[in-house]
Amino acid sequence: MNDILPDESGLWAFFEDTIRTWLAAYGYRNLRTPIVEQTDLFVRSIGEVTDIVEKEMYTFVDHLNGENLTLRPEGTASCVRAVIEHNLLYAGPQRLYYSGPMFRHERPQKGRYRQFHQVGVEALGFAGPDIDAELIVMCARLWRLLGISDVRLEISTLGSTESRSVYRARLISYLEKFCDDLDEDARRRLKTNPLRILDSKNPAMREILAGAPRLFDDLDEDSLAHFEALQRILRNQDISFEINNRLVRGLDYYNRTVFEWVTDKLGAQGTICAGGRYDGLIAQIGGKPAPACGFAMGIERILALMGENGAVGAHAIPDIYVVHQGEAAAEFSWKVAESLRDDGLKVVLHSGGGNFKAQMKKADASGARFAAIIGEDEVVAGQISIKPLREAAEQIRVDLAGAAALLGNI
Numbered sequence: 001m002n003d004i005l006p007d008e009s010g011l012w013a014f015f016e017d018t019i020r021t022w023l024a025a026y027g028y029r030n031l032r033t034p035i036v037e038q039t040d041l042f043v044r045s046i047g048e049v050t051d052i053v054e055k056e057m058y059t060f061v062d063h064l065n066g067e068n069l070t071l072r073p074e075g076t077a078s079c080v081r082a083v084i085e086h087n088l089l090y091a092g093p094q095r096l097y098y099s100g101p102m103f104r105h106e107r108p109q110k111g112r113y114r115q116f117h118q119v120g121v122e123a124l125g126f127a128g129p130d131i132d133a134e135l136i137v138m139c140a141r142l143w144r145l146l147g148i149s150d151v152r153l154e155i156s157t158l159g160s161t162e163s164r165s166v167y168r169a170r171l172i173s174y175l176e177k178f179c180d181d182l183d184e185d186a187r188r189r190l191k192t193n194p195l196r197i198l199d200s201k202n203p204a205m206r207e208i209l210a211g212a213p214r215l216f217d218d219l220d221e222d223s224l225a226h227f228e229a230l231q232r233i234l235r236n237q238d239i240s241f242e243i244n245n246r247l248v249r250g251l252d253y254y255n256r257t258v259f260e261w262v263t264d265k266l267g268a269q270g271t272i273c274a275g276g277r278y279d280g281l282i283a284q285i286g287g288k289p290a291p292a293c294g295f296a297m298g299i300e301r302i303l304a305l306m307g308e309n310g311a312v313g314a315h316a317i318p319d320i321y322v323v324h325q326g327e328a329a330a331e332f333s334w335k336v337a338e339s340l341r342d343d344g345l346k347v348v349l350h351s352g353g354g355n356f357k358a359q360m361k362k363a364d365a366s367g368a369r370f371a372a373i374i375g376e377d378e379v380v381a382g383q384i385s386i387k388p389l390r391e392a393a394e395q396i397r398v399d400l401a402g403a404a405a406l407l408g409n410i
């Protein structure tokens with residue numbers, strides 16, 4: 001779990017500003033849910049036999065009332081819970097987004113943290129492939145807005161729940177032939193969640209999997225048509241993609257379209273954004289059946305990628321740093337600072353005493369373009385002396401009223 005320090009938070013603020021306008025441009029509205037939910041919600045939606053639920057959730061019993069709670073490991077479950085609870089789909093399909101911290105007890109490494117941040121985008125109540133395409137096209141626009149180019153899109157389809165269970169049975173009977181050679185993980189998952197075995201990183205497993213039947217061959221016609229329509233829109237929108245038949249997501253709620261945006265620039269944790277369709281989830285957790293599709297991106301990974309490209313966030317640099325000496329000047333400097341702020345300037349008022357020389361050093365280090373100097377003379381005249389700090393220009397004395405306008409012209 002990381003602290004985000006002031007030197008880094010400029011880039012976070014740039015990212016957050018960018019996504020707000022980007023999401024508004026596509027008509028997505030913000031939803032804010034608590035970071036804690038009933039544990040059962042995540043178990044039922046993400047799936048009992050997944051890494052997240054088996055070993056990564058921060059789960060605890062609230063000793064005040066005995067409730068079993070979990071810090072959210074992702075946002076889709078919470079979003080669907082809120083949509084059901086507040087009957088939002090009654091008003092029609094919803095385009096929603098959320099952002100904030102998520103928690104997974106993973107082994108920390110570059111790009112993988114126990115508290116990390118996501119922006120998640122969910123379109124609920126839409127069945128067509130146009131929405132899958134919209135979600136992908138909007139990601140592509142975001143990468144452009146953020147100056148990210150080293151990222152590729154992988155897509156696949158998992159078919160319908162029915163076609164998946166046909167495939168599941170075929171995969172089990174194939175893997176059973178290798179029962180003695182399966183590693184512990186694969187053996188454990190064989191009966192509970194065999195599709196997850198496809199994701200194994202173990203070279204011995206990969207060898208066995210090379211000959212495994214493909215989910216693609218068991219796809220139902222409707223899912224295939226959906227997938228083809230999605231590809232057509234992506235091509236029309238000039239979005240390049242690769243079809244990755246082995247793309248298995250780490251959460252169980254997906255059907256049909258799944259996709260990931262991946263970069264090679266961040267080492268092992270190269271997926272910056274991932275999602276897909278989850279048409280069964282709303283009904284599964286108690287809502288009126290409705291299709292849905294969405295994705296989430298890892299903010300740390302995106303900022304790391306922007307950092308690789310040389311992006312640095314602008315810090316909140318003040319326009320003017322006010323130095324003052326003496327009691328009367330200190331009092332007047334308050335008036336000066338507040339008045340300049342009234343005019344829309346970013347002002348740091350020196351605090352902590354010291355002579356003018358020491359204060360001017362602080363003014364310089366602040367990055368401000370100007371120092372406002374207030375001594376006894378200025379107090380008597382009701383004026384301020386302005387010294388440009390970044391260019392070779394003369395110090396000038398001005399009236400307080402209108403000083404801000406004048407600064408714009410120096």
Ligand code: HAM
Binds near residue numbers: 073116271
């Ligand atoms: P996910 O693939 O588990 O999907 O996470 C989405 C993204 O969050 C990942 O691609 C990655 O960028 C980031 N991420 C995940 N775990 C970590 C971590 N430990 N440290 C840093 N970044 C991480 C979901 O969470 C789904 N809810 C996405 C979704 C929304 N599907 C449909 N709607």
